[in-house]
Amino acid sequence: GEKVEQHESTLSVREGDSAVINCTYTDTASSYFPWYKQEAGKSLHFVIDIRSNVDRKQSQRLIVLLDKKAKRFSLHITATQPEDSAIYFCAASRNRIFFGDGTQLVVKP
Amino acid sequence: EAAVTQSPRNKVAVTGGKVTLSCNQTNNHNNMYWYRQDTGHGLRLIHYSYGAGSTEKGDIPDGYKASRPSQENFSLILELATPSQTSVYFCASGDGGGDSDYTFGSGTRLLVI
Numbered sequence: 001g002e003k004v005e006q007h008e009s010t011l012s013v014r015e016g017d018s019a020v021i022n023c024t025y026t027d028t029a030s031s032y033f034p035w036y037k038q039e040a041g042k043s044l045h046f047v048i049d050i051r052s053n054v055d056r057k058q059s060q061r062l063i064v065l066l067d068k069k070a071k072r073f074s075l076h077i078t079a080t081q082p083e084d085s086a087i088y089f090c091a092a093s094r095n096r097i098f099f100g101d102g103t104q105l106v107v108k109p
Numbered sequence: 110e111a112a113v114t115q116s117p118r119n120k121v122a123v124t125g126g127k128v129t130l131s132c133n134q135t136n137n138h139n140n141m142y143w144y145r146q147d148t149g150h151g152l153r154l155i156h157y158s159y160g161a162g163s164t165e166k167g168d169i170p171d172g173y174k175a176s177r178p179s180q181e182n183f184s185l186i187l188e189l190a191t192p193s194q195t196s197v198y199f200c201a202s203g204d205g206g207g208d209s210d211y212t213f214g215s216g217t218r219l220l221v222i
Binding site for chain 1: 142150152157206207209212216
């Protein structure tokens with residue numbers, strides 16, 4: 001089955017800087033790539049997604065890039081704020097969603 | 110507002126006892142999922158369902174059963190709880206088809222002593 005790898009287990013940035021979380025996947029048939037955010041002690045909630053028919057999507061300060069040839073996708077958070085601190089999960093889906101292990105993002109004031 | 114509700118929020122169980130975790134969704138989603146989350150392992154899929162009466166094994170089904178008596182409800186059952194099943198359990202619902210996101214419940218923290 002699909003395997004999703006998140007390359008950064010932890011990431012620390014200064015407030016106002018950009019953060020980039022990188023993921024790879026194995027199944028070339030995967031066509032949907034959602035991202036989830038989990039704040040400390042809370043559940044996961046959806047933040048942004050991208051489908052395989054595009055290679056870039058932006059929602060406010062979040063940008064997702066998809067490179068299908070390399071089977072790689074990434075989440076860029078611009079102008080980071082302390083409230084961006086959380087665990088971020090990338091995921092890839094063909095028939096069901098497969099999750100990466102998560103990246104702990106810390107935004108330092 | 111559509112939602113996924115889990116109960117209980119916290120549970121302490123004794124080794125060898127039976128534990129039932131409940132999940133209710135008002136999203137009218139066909140698919141429902143049970144995950145456990147442990148430090149260092151991310152989210153691991155235990156069981157899932159395509160609709161009422163259907164249950165499927167996920168990636169780590171051993172020691173767990175599931176029940177989907179209706180579109181709205183999906184339960185996870187630990188017949189003989191063990192300390193290794195101490196974890197945080199999340200239920201989720203989704204439209205299915207592989208191209209839509211999941212809605213997660215707030216989680217159940219289970220401690221097996």
